[in-house]
Amino acid sequence: xxxxxxxxxxxxxxxxxxxxxxxxxVSLVDEDANVTIDFWHAMSGTRIxxxxxIVDDFMAQNPNITVNVQYTGSYNDTLNKAVSxxxxxxxxxxxxxxxxxxxxxxxxxxxxxxxxxxxRYDIEIPWDDFFVPVQSYYKYxxxxxxxxFNSSTPLIFYNKTLFEKAGLDPENPPKTYEGIREAAIALKxxxxxxxxxxxxxxxxxxxxxxxxxxxxxxxxxxxxxxxPTAVLFNGAAGNKALDWWIGMYDDGxxxxxxxxxxxxxxxxxxGEVAMVMSSSSDVNLLTKSLAEKGWEMGTGFIPRPEGATGxxxxxxxxxxxxxxxxxxxxxxxxxxxxxxxxxxxQMAWHKGTGYFPVRKTAMDKLEKEGWFIENPNYLTAFxxxxxxxxxxxxxxxxxxxxxxxxxxxxxxIQECYAGKxxxxxxxxAAAQVNDLITEWNELIDL
Amino acid sequence: xxxxxxxxxxxPYLLLVPTFAVLIIFLxxxxxxxxxxxxxxxHPYSGAEKFAGLYNLKxxxxxxxxxxxxxxxxxxxxxxxxxxxxxxxxxALLLNQNIKGxxxxxxxxxxxxxxxxxxxxxxxxxxxxxxxxxxxxFTGIRTWMTNGSTALFVVIIAAVWKNLGYNIIFYLTAxxxxxxDALEAAELDGAGPVRRFFSITFAxxxxxxxxxxxxxxxxxxxxxxxxxxxxxxxxxxxxxxxLIYQLYxxxxxxxxxxxxxxxxxxxxxxxxxxxxxxxQTTEKKVYYQ
Numbered sequence: 001x002x003x004x005x006x007x008x009x010x011x012x013x014x015x016x017x018x019x020x021x022x023x024x025x026v027s028l029v030d031e032d033a034n035v036t037i038d039f040w041h042a043m044s045g046t047r048i049x050x051x052x053x054i055v056d057d058f059m060a061q062n063p064n065i066t067v068n069v070q071y072t073g074s075y076n077d078t079l080n081k082a083v084s085x086x087x088x089x090x091x092x093x094x095x096x097x098x099x100x101x102x103x104x105x106x107x108x109x110x111x112x113x114x115x116x117x118x119x120r121y122d123i124e125i126p127w128d129d130f131f132v133p134v135q136s137y138y139k140y141x142x143x144x145x146x147x148x149f150n151s152s153t154p155l156i157f158y159n160k161t162l163f164e165k166a167g168l169d170p171e172n173p174p175k176t177y178e179g180i181r182e183a184a185i186a187l188k189x190x191x192x193x194x195x196x197x198x199x200x201x202x203x204x205x206x207x208x209x210x211x212x213x214x215x216x217x218x219x220x221x222x223x224x225x226x227x228p229t230a231v232l233f234n235g236a237a238g239n240k241a242l243d244w245w246i247g248m249y250d251d252g253x254x255x256x257x258x259x260x261x262x263x264x265x266x267x268x269x270x271g272e273v274a275m276v277m278s279s280s281s282d283v284n285l286l287t288k289s290l291a292e293k294g295w296e297m298g299t300g301f302i303p304r305p306e307g308a309t310g311x312x313x314x315x316x317x318x319x320x321x322x323x324x325x326x327x328x329x330x331x332x333x334x335x336x337x338x339x340x341x342x343x344x345x346q347m348a349w350h351k352g353t354g355y356f357p358v359r360k361t362a363m364d365k366l367e368k369e370g371w372f373i374e375n376p377n378y379l380t381a382f383x384x385x386x387x388x389x390x391x392x393x394x395x396x397x398x399x400x401x402x403x404x405x406x407x408x409x410x411x412x413i414q415e416c417y418a419g420k421x422x423x424x425x426x427x428x429a430a431a432q433v434n435d436l437i438t439e440w441n442e443l444i445d446l
Numbered sequence: 447x448x449x450x451x452x453x454x455x456x457x458p459y460l461l462l463v464p465t466f467a468v469l470i471i472f473l474x475x476x477x478x479x480x481x482x483x484x485x486x487x488x489h490p491y492s493g494a495e496k497f498a499g500l501y502n503l504k505x506x507x508x509x510x511x512x513x514x515x516x517x518x519x520x521x522x523x524x525x526x527x528x529x530x531x532x533x534x535x536x537x538a539l540l541l542n543q544n545i546k547g548x549x550x551x552x553x554x555x556x557x558x559x560x561x562x563x564x565x566x567x568x569x570x571x572x573x574x575x576x577x578x579x580x581x582x583x584f585t586g587i588r589t590w591m592t593n594g595s596t597a598l599f600v601v602i603i604a605a606v607w608k609n610l611g612y613n614i615i616f617y618l619t620a621x622x623x624x625x626x627d628a629l630e631a632a633e634l635d636g637a638g639p640v641r642r643f644f645s646i647t648f649a650x651x652x653x654x655x656x657x658x659x660x661x662x663x664x665x666x667x668x669x670x671x672x673x674x675x676x677x678x679x680x681x682x683x684x685x686x687x688x689l690i691y692q693l694y695x696x697x698x699x700x701x702x703x704x705x706x707x708x709x710x711x712x713x714x715x716x717x718x719x720x721x722x723x724x725x726q727t728t729e730k731k732v733y734y735q
Contacts, residue, residue, distance in 0.1 A: 080698055087493050104701075108491035197577075200681075256592045257576045259679050267577035404700040414683035418594065436700075446489040446496050 029121060029327045036066040037333050038092035042078040042317065043150070044071060050352045054345040058336055065332045075101070075317060076403065082322065086110040091322040093333035096149065098317050099137060100402035103222060105320055106140055107400065107444045112323040112330070114337065115144040121331045125338055129359045133385055136395040138318050140223065146318040147337040150355040152281040153312045153381045154207055156180075156303065160296040162274040166190035173300030177244045180275070180303045184253040187274045194255035196248060198277035199264045200413060202406035203315055207302060208241035209233055210393050213310030222398030227441050231405070231433050234426035240305055242426060246416045256417050259410065265289070277302060279315065280381030283354030287377060299380040311388020313396035316355060356382045400444060401436045408432050477714075483707035490701035502708035511684055512692060512709070519688040522602060523666035530606040530662055531655065534613030541614070542621045552618070559611025563672025570604040570677055594685030597678050601686050604673050609665055613658055620654035621647070652732045659728065660721055667717050689713050 041051055048071045055069050072078040075098035082095040097105060105111055118125045127135055127144060134148045160170035166187045174183045180196065187195035198204060206216055214237030215221040217228040248254040255273055257263035268276045269289035278286065283299065290297045302312065319337045321330070339345060346357040347366055356378075357363050363382070366372065372379040388394045399405060412425040452458050487498040506512045541552055558566065573581045574590040582588045591597050624647060632642050671690050674680060680687035680695065693713060697706035 076699055080701075083491055083701075086491075104490065110491055255576065255588070258592050259681060263575055263577040266575075270578055272577060401700070404695075407695065407699065411681065411683050414592075414681055417592070418683060440490070443487060443489055446487065446492075446494040 029331050031331065032064050033328045034064050034066075035328045035332045036068065037094065037329050037336065038068045038070070039094045039333075039336065040070050040072040040078050040082060040092040041096040042071070042073065042075045042098075043096070047353060050349065054340060054348065055336070057345070058339045061339070062332070062335060065335070067336060082320075083108070083110065086322055089324075091324075093325055093329055094319050094321055094337055096317050097146070097320055099315055099396060100399070100406070102138065102140070102145070102318075103227075103398040103400045103402070106145055107227075110322055111145070111320050113143050113145045114147050114321060114334070117321060117330060117334050118338075121327075121334055123331075123334055123338060126359075129361055130341075131358060131360060131363075131385070132390055133314050133388065133394060134358045136390070137314050140398070141225075146320045147341050148358040149317055149319045149337075149340055150281065150349065150353070151314045151316040151358055152279045152355050153314060153384055154204055154277050154302050155280045155283075155381055155384070156300040157268065157276050157278055157282070157286050158298050158300065159268070159271065159274045159290060160298045162187065162190070162192065162271065162295070163298070166192075166274070170296075170298060173298055175301055175303055176306050177303050178306060181244075181248060181253065183275065184248065188253060192272075192274055194252060195273055196253055196275045197255040197257050197264050197267055197273045199257055199261060200259045200410050202409040202413075204277055204302070205233070205238070205241060205245075205409060205413070206397070207312050207315075208245075208304070209237045210313050211302065211304040211310045212237035212240065212308045213389075213391065213393055214238070215393050216397035217399050221392045221395065223392055223395060227444075228397075228399055229434075229437060229441065231399075231430050231437070233409070234423070234430040238426050239423050242413070242416065242422045244305075245413075246422055249417055269293075271295070279354075280356065281316070281354045283377050283381075284352065285354075297377065299377040301380070301384045309389070310391070311394040312384055313388075313394050314385065350378070354378060354381070356385070399437070400440045401433065404436055405429075405433045480707045480710050483703060484711045486704055486707075488703035488707075490703070493703075498704065502704040503712075506705055506708055506712075511687065514684060515687045515689050515692045518598070518684075518686065519667065519690075522598070522605070522670065522686075522688050523663060525602045526605045526609070526666040526670075527659065527662045529602065530609055530613060531658060533606060534610050535617055535651075535655075537610070538614050538617035538621055541618060552614075555614050556611035558607055559609065559615075561608065563608060563669065564676050566604060566608045567673045567676025570600060570673075574600050574677075591678060592682050594682050597682055598686050601670070601674055601677055604677065605666070605670055608673065609662065613662070616654055616658055617651065620651050624650045656724070656728055656732045659724055663720050663724070664717060667713065689716075 039055065043051055051071075052069055055067050059065060059067060070092075072081050072095075075096070078095055079097050079101055082091055082097075085091045091110065115125065115127075117123075125144075130148060134151050135144065137151075138144060138146050138148055156173055158173050163170040163173075163183075166183075166189070168183055168186055174180045184196045209216055214235060215232050218230050218232055219226050219228045222228040245254070249256060255267065257267060261278075264273075264276050264278060265282065265286065267273045268278075268286060269292070271293065276286075280299075287297050304310070319340065321333055321337065325333070341358055343357075343359065343362040343365055346359060346362040349355060350357050350362070350366065351371070357366065408429050412420070412429040416422055416425050483495070484502055485497060485499060486495045487501065488495050537555060541548060541555065545551075561569075571579070571591075573579055576582060576588045576590070576592050579588070579590065582590060589596065590600055628646050628650075629642060632646055637645065667688075668690055670688055671694055674686055674688065674691050675694070678686045680691045689709065690713065693706055693709045696702045696709060
């Protein structure tokens with residue numbers, strides 16, 4: 001295909017010489033034209049102002065570009081709004097979507113790959129400067145589809161003060177399934193009724209499979225030539241992870257706080273639990289809420305079974321560019337996403353949230369500033385990512401029906417809390433998802 | 447009596463145009479589209495369509511989660527309507543007495559209706575959430591919202607509470623309109639307060655009760671979404687997954703437009719059916735003044 005394109009280009013160039021018509025292939029874009037572009041994002045709370053200030057900096061540097069920034073609800077809401085807007089012909093130039101929407105977006109027919117636009121408008125994007133796990137998540141079959149923006153991994157957060165009280169080493173958090181379990185038993189003995197929790201979220205389960213170097217779906221974890229046709233999470237790795245999780249619940253060591261992102265944070269902040277798993281983007285928030293009580297917080301890698309050799313895949317979101325806009329606007333949008341991934345914005349974003357910077361140079365600058373010496377918890381997620389081997393599993397699994405798969409897995413986990421057998425629950429979930437995949441693969445070809 | 451007429455034959459139609467324009471654009475056209483899409487497979491992003499006959503209906507009716515949400519919806523609706531009407535009638539009767547500060551109580555009781563479902567959901571979340579809910583703290587039971595049966599109970603209570611104000615206003619108005627002489631005559635005839643309530647007050651309230659029955663049915667089937675989304679997201683393990691929530695998930699989360707269309711068609715048919723049944727059976731017992 002590529003060769004064919006080159007031949008075609010050469011022929012066209014040749015013909016333009018012959019006919020002397022002089023019509024240029026690369027349309028000339030007026031870089032200084034006044035343009036207004038829309039940017040929809042999915043970051044709530046104090047993050048709204050943070051993004052606004054990043055965009056304000058961008059507009060100060062590019063006075064001819066006006067960016068309308070809008071918080072459009074959750075990732076899922078933002079995605080739906082962008083899809084509807086695209087159907088109606090007024091899609092935002094740039095929108096923010098979650099990592100699990102990647103395969104859907106690639107097949108949606110509504111986006112332009114970032115690297116394609118960068119080539120068209122001759123903008124240099126230093127892809128090599130992006131951390132490998134970050135670029136490999138959003139790269140599909142050699143093409144950089146979206147611009148990495150906010151990347152995170154799950155972490156263990158623990159209350160050092162309560163650890164000390166229970167006679168545990170506050171500088172050395174447990175790293176294995178057995179370690180977490182033993183720490184939980186010690187904490188329980190020290191008077192914390194249910195010492196461990198995390199919110200009901202399939203993301204943790206996915207990462208637990210990944211840590212055992214097991215693929216989540218077939219066809220090269222969804223990254224092969226063909227679309228994935230079946231899931232693999234009901235194998236040995238999935239069973240081992242969920243057995244451990246449910247076992248802690250059954251033994252009264254784990255508190256079921258339901259779905260959503262507020263309950264486990266609240267339980268941790270109130271000292272109801274001493275250990276939670278959450279996104280590394282919560283570092284800032286959780287450090288503050290523990291400091292209010294005069295407690296110190298520590299972070300650690302998410303646990304794995306003894307001897308497991310896998311690593312984590314990144315989560316979070318990236319910025320997508322929609323197609324069918326005038327060239328001037330596309331160029332402005334491209335400049336915007338490039339700016340957001342650059343050092344200064346990424347450093348401000350990292351400090352304000354805990355999402356790690358997506359580029360090496362930003363990381364180096366933070367290190368030189370001494371930021372991590374003062375704030376070691378901000379480094380944990382990053383170290384966890386760096387020790388992860390580069391495989392198809394740690395690149396992250398791609399699946400068109402990912403949002404629904406998560407809902408199904410979460411529902412089955414709740415059935416396990418209520419007593420259902422773990423391996424049966426995983427098989428049931430897999431059977432349901434496989435049906436959905438077959439259907440989706442057909443729909444996407446319509 | 448002479449009826450006021452229009453000077454032109456076309457004027458009435460012209461005056462109806464704005465209303466119909468709004469109805470057609472925002473109601474009839476989307477409803478028709480939904481009905482049509484019930485029989486199509488739809489691309490999740492581009493919206494490309496392919497005729498699929500009864501495929502969507504077959505699919506949803508073989509999905510055990512969808513079938514169980516029929517039952518969840520029915521239990522939810524019966525509980526919300528029954529419990530809601532009973533509580534609001536009781537409160538309206540209490541409010542209808544000559545007591546000091548009745549106006550203040552009335553305003554306070556109508557208040558919940560002014561809240562959006564999301565706010566009401568957040569309030570109940572403060573009370574019942576497993577991490578730091580107030581009720582959990584005082585009862586020592588944390589599992590209100592993580593246990594299937596109690597979660598449904600919490601959602602029902604929240605839905606009843608949320609709609610209490612609406613029901614009370616209507617009952618209160620109806621109570622005010624009961625002719626005093628009928629009650630006095632009964633009292634003179636020696637009827638006790640219980641007899642007076644059932645033979646006179648309740649009879650006069652029957653048209654309002656019927657109206658509220660219809661309104662609460664639509665409320666229970668269509669308006670519970672916000673509460674459930676904030677409180678349980680349909681969980682734990684689908685136990686609060688009512689039809690409207692399943693519909694939301696299929697359209698907005700799973701992007702399966704064909705299923706969602708079929709589901710909203712079914713939901714519409716259910717509510718039409720229930721309303722017709724109510725008109726057929728209950729209305730005969732209703733006494734209009």
